[in-house]
Amino acid sequence: MFSRLLQAWAQRRDQARLQRHAIPDALWELTLLRHRFLQRRSAPDLERLRTLAALFLAGKEFSGAAGQDVTDEVAVSIAAQACLPVLELGLGWYDAFVGIVVYPDEVVARREVVDDDGVVHFYDEALSGEAMPGGPVVLSWRDVSESNEWDGEPAYNVVIHEFAHVMDMRDGVADGIPPLADAGEHRAWREALDEAYALHAHAVEADLPTAVDPYGAEGPEEFFAVSSESFFIEPLVLREAHPRWYAALSRFYRQDPAAEAA
Ligand SMILES: [Zn+2]
Numbered sequence: 001m002f003s004r005l006l007q008a009w010a011q012r013r014d015q016a017r018l019q020r021h022a023i024p025d026a027l028w029e030l031t032l033l034r035h036r037f038l039q040r041r042s043a044p045d046l047e048r049l050r051t052l053a054a055l056f057l058a059g060k061e062f063s064g065a066a067g068q069d070v071t072d073e074v075a076v077s078i079a080a081q082a083c084l085p086v087l088e089l090g091l092g093w094y095d096a097f098v099g100i101v102v103y104p105d106e107v108v109a110r111r112e113v114v115d116d117d118g119v120v121h122f123y124d125e126a127l128s129g130e131a132m133p134g135g136p137v138v139l140s141w142r143d144v145s146e147s148n149e150w151d152g153e154p155a156y157n158v159v160i161h162e163f164a165h166v167m168d169m170r171d172g173v174a175d176g177i178p179p180l181a182d183a184g185e186h187r188a189w190r191e192a193l194d195e196a197y198a199l200h201a202h203a204v205e206a207d208l209p210t211a212v213d214p215y216g217a218e219g220p221e222e223f224f225a226v227s228s229e230s231f232f233i234e235p236l237v238l239r240e241a242h243p244r245w246y247a248a249l250s251r252f253y254r255q256d257p258a259a260e261a262a
Helices: 002-021 025-034 043-059 072-083 141-149 158-171 183-205 214-218 220-233 235-241 243-253 257-261
Strands: 061-064 099-103 107-114 120-127 129-131 137-140
Touching (some): 025 072, 043 072, 072 099, 072 158, 099 141, 137 141, 137 158, 141 158, 158 220, 183 220, 220 235, 220 243
Parallel strands (some): 061 099, 099 137
């Protein structure tokens, strides 16, 4: 009884939020025009994506940094792309953070590493985006915009990349293994990931063309993130190169974008 009351309350809250944050028709049309990979989706999928994006906008706090203005166009572009991976899973996957910080361009981050002798080394890293435990998610608007125009292979999409990291880190560790349904699913994921990652790392090492961004060879967590970009942007390419891994991602996301792209 109590849970039913809670459910009814949540539905009313969502409805009120939707009314306040509904995405206007013209802005939604513009967002779909900008993101061609969204246009492949069925009309009912896109309607649900629009609702989810509106709830996302209601629940998250966007801020601009280094002079970046977060216009409605910027916020809706990010929201629509961020919601695609959780279209069948729900926004609960993004509960661990609230803030999204948008920079005009790449962000230079000061990094430090400790070597085997205990000596600390500092270096600078240019980031197109970053997701960290507890948030915020940081994005470079230039990179978000450029991924809209990206036409080549491997796929490139910084929003999907960072939000895949958020999903991966939901269990506290960024290891390329998000929380999964059960032990059997975990085993299947592990096997598919290990196999695809080994193939990918080998190809990158040998300087051969790869189905996903070569950056994925940095580690299994990056491989999951770049594979997720391909899964949503160039699903046929990913399925052909890594069928078992594509199937694992398809079970996890509960989506089969290759079927719609075929
Ligand atoms: Zn990454």
